[in-house]
Amino acid sequence: MxxxxxxxxxxxxxxxxxxxxxxxxxxxxxxxxxxxxxxxxxxxxxxxxxxxxxxxxxxxxxxxxxxxxxxxxxxxxxxxxxxAYQSYMEVSTLVGIYIAMALGLNIVVGMAGLLDLGFVAFFAVGAYTYGIFATAQASNFMPFGTFPLSGESFWLFIIIGGLVAALFGILLGIPVLRVKGDYLAIVTLGFGEIIRIIFNNLDRPINITNGAMGISSVTPPRLFGIDFLYPSQFYYIVLVLLFFTIFTVRRFEHSKIGRSWKAVRENEIAAQAMGVPLVRTKLMAFAIGATFSGMMGVVFAAKQAFVDPTSFTLLESITILVMVVLGGMGSVPGVILGAAVMTILNLQVLTEMTNWLNQLSLSGIISIPYALSPAKMQRFIFGALLILFALYRPKGLLPAKNRIFIEKDLQGANRKAKLVTPQEQSENEKL
Amino acid sequence: MLNEVIQTIPQVLIDGLALGTVYAVIALGYTMVYGILELINFAHGEIFMTGAFIGTALLIFMTGTGWGSALPAIVMLIIVLIVTAFLTGFLGMGIERLAYRPLRNAPRLIPLITAIGISFLLQDIVRFIAELTKGNYIVTGPSLFTEQVLIKTSSISSIFNDASIKTSFIIVLVTAVVMMVALDIFVNRTRWGMAMRAVAQDRETASLMTVNVNKVISITFFVGSALGGATGVLFAVQYGTIDPYIGFILGLKAFTAAVLGGIGNIRGAMIGGLLLGVLEMFASANLTLLTGGVFGAEYKDVFAFAILIIVLLFKPEGLLGKPVTEKV
Structure with a gap:
C-alpha cells in the first residue's frame, strides 16, 4: 500500500x-x-x-x-x-451550448450569489431574436425591410442576440435589485415564466412569435456561400463561441468586477462599505450572464431551425442550475464539467439506457414498466442530484479556487498568486 | 363594457373565493415556515399536490369497497381529510429532518436549492406511482358533491347576473375556514403556539427559555404540511382532475399570497390568499374584455406574478407585515 x-x-x-x-x-x-x-x-x-x-x-x-x-x-x-457521426456532433454541439449557458449562470449564481431561477428566459430571448428575423415572421410587424434575412446576417445576430439578452438582463435586474436572497429567486422564477407565457401568446393581436405553434424553417447561417445545415458544421460555430466564452469568463473572474461579484456574494453590506458599487456590480452580473445565454440562443435557433416556447420551460432553468451546483458554484472548470456531465447524461446515457431496457423487456428478460423508463426520470435525477450535492458536497465536483497572495512573496521578486480551494485556504490559515 | 364586468361579479366572487381559500391555506404553510426559519419551503406546493393524490387515492379506494360507499359522502371526506393531513404532515416533518435541518447554518442559497430538489423529486415520485398504478399520471377522482345551486343574485339588483355554485364549494369554504380558525387558536392560545411564536421571534433566546427549538420547528412543518395536504384533498374534490405538476404554479401563487399579506404573518396569509384568488378570477374573466382582446385569459398567471413582483418592489413587508431593517 x-x-x-x-x-x-x-x-x-x-x-x-x-x-x-x-x-x-x-x-x-x-x-x-x-x-x-x-x-x-x-x-x-x-x-x-x-x-x-x-x-x-x-x-x-x-x-x-x-x-x-x-x-x-x-x-x-x-x-x-x-x-453516428451527426448524432455525436449533435451531442457535442448541445454540450457546448449548455456549457456556455451554465458559465453565464455561474456568473450570476456562483460569483455574484444571486440565485436566478429564470435563466432560460435569456436563452429564449436570443433564440427568438434570430428566429423572428430569420423567417417571414418579422414582416408581420416590421414596416420596412424584406424578411427572412439572409443567412449571412446570422453572424451579426450572434452579437445582436447577446445584446438583446443583456438588455433583458438589465431590465430584469433593475427592479430585482431591491429584493434579496430568496425573494430574488422567486422573482426571477416569475420573470422566466412571464417571458415564456408571453412568447406563447404573442400571436395576437400582432403575430410576432407565432404562439404555441412556434417558428419553423429558420434560415440557416451562411458563410462564403456555404449553408450551415448539419450539426457537424454547427459544432465549429459553437466551439469558437465556447472558447470565446471561457476566455472571457476567466478574464472576468480575476478582474476588478469579478472580485466585486465575490465580495457582494460573501457580504453585501460589507462590500458596499468597502466601496463596491452594488447596483452596477449586480447589473453587470445579470447583463454579462445573460449575454452568453443570448448568444447561444441564436445558435440554438439556427441549429434546430425551429423555435417554440416548450424549449424554455422552468425545467430547463433548473437543469442549468443543476449543472452549476453539480460542478461547483463559482468554479469555471467545475461548471464546464457539470454542464458536460448533465447534458451527456440527459441526451446520451438516459436514452441509451432506455433503449437498452426496452430491448431487454422486448426479449422478455426483465420487464420494466413504461413509467419507470430512465428517459422520463429527469426530474427525479435532477432533484436527487440537487439534494445530494447541497447536503454532502456543496462546493461541487471541482470546487472554486481563489487567488491568494502571500505577503512575503509579494515583497520579493516572486509576484505570483497561488490558486487554492477554500479548504486549503483554511488549512493554511490554521498553520 | 362596465356593465358586462359588473354582471359577472357575483360569479367571479364565488369562484375567486373558492380559489382564494385554497391559496390562503397553502400560504399559511409558507408563511409559518418562513416566520420560523426564514426559508422559502419550495416543496410546500408539492406537499399540497401529494395531498391531492393521497386524498384521491383514498377516495377511489373507499368508494370501491362496500363499507366505504355505505358511508355518507361527507363522513368519508372528513376521514380522508384527517388521514391525508396526518400523512402529509409526517412527510413535511421528514423533509425538514432530511433536507433542511442539516443545512440550518449553511449559506441561505443552499437550503433553497435542496428545496427545489425535493420539489422535483416529489413530482417525479408521485408521477411514477400514479402512472404505475393507473397507467396515466393525470388522475380524476370520484365526483362527490356535484349538485349545482343557483343563487339569485339578480334579485338583489338587476345589474348582476345569477351565479351558480357547486356544493363542493361550500364544503371547501367551510373546511378551509375551520382549518384557519383552528390554526389561529393553536398559534395564539396554546403552549405550542406560544413556543412557535417565541422561536419565530428569536430562536436563540427561545432555546435559552427551555423551548425545544428542533421540536417546535418539526411541529411547524407538521402543521403547515398537514394543512397543505388537506387543502390538496379539497382542491381535488373541487376541481376533479389533478396531475403531479399542479403543485408548482399553485404553490408559487400561494407564496405570492403569503407575500401579499406580509410573510410571517398568519392572518396576513389568509387575507392575501383570498385577495389573490378574487383578483386572479377577476383577471381571467375580464382581461379580454378590458384590454379589447389584446390580452386573453391565458395571461392570468402573468397577472399573478406581476402582483408578486409589484408587491415585492414597492411594499415588500406586505399588507399586514412589519418592515424589517437589516443589521450588520
Missing part, C-alpha cells in the same frame, strides 16, 4: 509520465472510436481525456493547445467514420 502511494506521488510529480499516459489514453480512445463507430462509450471516454488533461501539471498554454487539438481535429475526425 505504501509503495503504491509513493509510486503515485512520484507519478504526480512527473510531467513526462503525465504526457505519456495522456497520449496513450487519447490514442487508445480515439482509435476505438474510429474503429467502433457505434460505441458511445468510446466517444465518452475520448471526451474524458479533457478532464484528465485538466488534472495534469502542464502549463495552461499546453493544456489549451492539447484541448484545442482534441476538440478541433481529433474528435470530429475520429467520429466522422460512420453513420
Amino acid at each position: 505504501r509503495r503504491l502511494k509513493t509510486l503515485w506521488k512520484k507519478y504526480e510529480q512527473n510531467k513526462l509520465a503525465h504526457g505519456i499516459f495522456l497520449l496513450i489514453y487519447i490514442g487508445v480512445t480515439s482509435l476505438s472510436l474510429y474503429t467502433a463507430q457505434k460505441s458511445v462509450t468510446a466517444f465518452l471516454l475520448l471526451l474524458t481525456s479533457l478532464l484528465l488533461l485538466y488534472f495534469t501539471k502542464f502549463t495552461n498554454l499546453t493544456k489549451w493547445l492539447i484541448a484545442g487539438f482534441v476538440l478541433v481535429f481529433l474528435l470530429p475526425f475520429t467520429a466522422s467514420n460512420g453513420d
Whole structure:
C-alpha cells in the first residue's frame, strides 16, 4: 500500500509520465472510436481525456493547445467514420451550448450569489431574436425591410442576440435589485415564466412569435456561400463561441468586477462599505450572464431551425442550475464539467439506457414498466442530484479556487498568486 | 363594457373565493415556515399536490369497497381529510429532518436549492406511482358533491347576473375556514403556539427559555404540511382532475399570497390568499374584455406574478407585515 502511494506521488510529480499516459489514453480512445463507430462509450471516454488533461501539471498554454487539438481535429475526425457521426456532433454541439449557458449562470449564481431561477428566459430571448428575423415572421410587424434575412446576417445576430439578452438582463435586474436572497429567486422564477407565457401568446393581436405553434424553417447561417445545415458544421460555430466564452469568463473572474461579484456574494453590506458599487456590480452580473445565454440562443435557433416556447420551460432553468451546483458554484472548470456531465447524461446515457431496457423487456428478460423508463426520470435525477450535492458536497465536483497572495512573496521578486480551494485556504490559515 | 364586468361579479366572487381559500391555506404553510426559519419551503406546493393524490387515492379506494360507499359522502371526506393531513404532515416533518435541518447554518442559497430538489423529486415520485398504478399520471377522482345551486343574485339588483355554485364549494369554504380558525387558536392560545411564536421571534433566546427549538420547528412543518395536504384533498374534490405538476404554479401563487399579506404573518396569509384568488378570477374573466382582446385569459398567471413582483418592489413587508431593517 505504501509503495503504491509513493509510486503515485512520484507519478504526480512527473510531467513526462503525465504526457505519456495522456497520449496513450487519447490514442487508445480515439482509435476505438474510429474503429467502433457505434460505441458511445468510446466517444465518452475520448471526451474524458479533457478532464484528465485538466488534472495534469502542464502549463495552461499546453493544456489549451492539447484541448484545442482534441476538440478541433481529433474528435470530429475520429467520429466522422460512420453513420453516428451527426448524432455525436449533435451531442457535442448541445454540450457546448449548455456549457456556455451554465458559465453565464455561474456568473450570476456562483460569483455574484444571486440565485436566478429564470435563466432560460435569456436563452429564449436570443433564440427568438434570430428566429423572428430569420423567417417571414418579422414582416408581420416590421414596416420596412424584406424578411427572412439572409443567412449571412446570422453572424451579426450572434452579437445582436447577446445584446438583446443583456438588455433583458438589465431590465430584469433593475427592479430585482431591491429584493434579496430568496425573494430574488422567486422573482426571477416569475420573470422566466412571464417571458415564456408571453412568447406563447404573442400571436395576437400582432403575430410576432407565432404562439404555441412556434417558428419553423429558420434560415440557416451562411458563410462564403456555404449553408450551415448539419450539426457537424454547427459544432465549429459553437466551439469558437465556447472558447470565446471561457476566455472571457476567466478574464472576468480575476478582474476588478469579478472580485466585486465575490465580495457582494460573501457580504453585501460589507462590500458596499468597502466601496463596491452594488447596483452596477449586480447589473453587470445579470447583463454579462445573460449575454452568453443570448448568444447561444441564436445558435440554438439556427441549429434546430425551429423555435417554440416548450424549449424554455422552468425545467430547463433548473437543469442549468443543476449543472452549476453539480460542478461547483463559482468554479469555471467545475461548471464546464457539470454542464458536460448533465447534458451527456440527459441526451446520451438516459436514452441509451432506455433503449437498452426496452430491448431487454422486448426479449422478455426483465420487464420494466413504461413509467419507470430512465428517459422520463429527469426530474427525479435532477432533484436527487440537487439534494445530494447541497447536503454532502456543496462546493461541487471541482470546487472554486481563489487567488491568494502571500505577503512575503509579494515583497520579493516572486509576484505570483497561488490558486487554492477554500479548504486549503483554511488549512493554511490554521498553520 | 362596465356593465358586462359588473354582471359577472357575483360569479367571479364565488369562484375567486373558492380559489382564494385554497391559496390562503397553502400560504399559511409558507408563511409559518418562513416566520420560523426564514426559508422559502419550495416543496410546500408539492406537499399540497401529494395531498391531492393521497386524498384521491383514498377516495377511489373507499368508494370501491362496500363499507366505504355505505358511508355518507361527507363522513368519508372528513376521514380522508384527517388521514391525508396526518400523512402529509409526517412527510413535511421528514423533509425538514432530511433536507433542511442539516443545512440550518449553511449559506441561505443552499437550503433553497435542496428545496427545489425535493420539489422535483416529489413530482417525479408521485408521477411514477400514479402512472404505475393507473397507467396515466393525470388522475380524476370520484365526483362527490356535484349538485349545482343557483343563487339569485339578480334579485338583489338587476345589474348582476345569477351565479351558480357547486356544493363542493361550500364544503371547501367551510373546511378551509375551520382549518384557519383552528390554526389561529393553536398559534395564539396554546403552549405550542406560544413556543412557535417565541422561536419565530428569536430562536436563540427561545432555546435559552427551555423551548425545544428542533421540536417546535418539526411541529411547524407538521402543521403547515398537514394543512397543505388537506387543502390538496379539497382542491381535488373541487376541481376533479389533478396531475403531479399542479403543485408548482399553485404553490408559487400561494407564496405570492403569503407575500401579499406580509410573510410571517398568519392572518396576513389568509387575507392575501383570498385577495389573490378574487383578483386572479377577476383577471381571467375580464382581461379580454378590458384590454379589447389584446390580452386573453391565458395571461392570468402573468397577472399573478406581476402582483408578486409589484408587491415585492414597492411594499415588500406586505399588507399586514412589519418592515424589517437589516443589521450588520
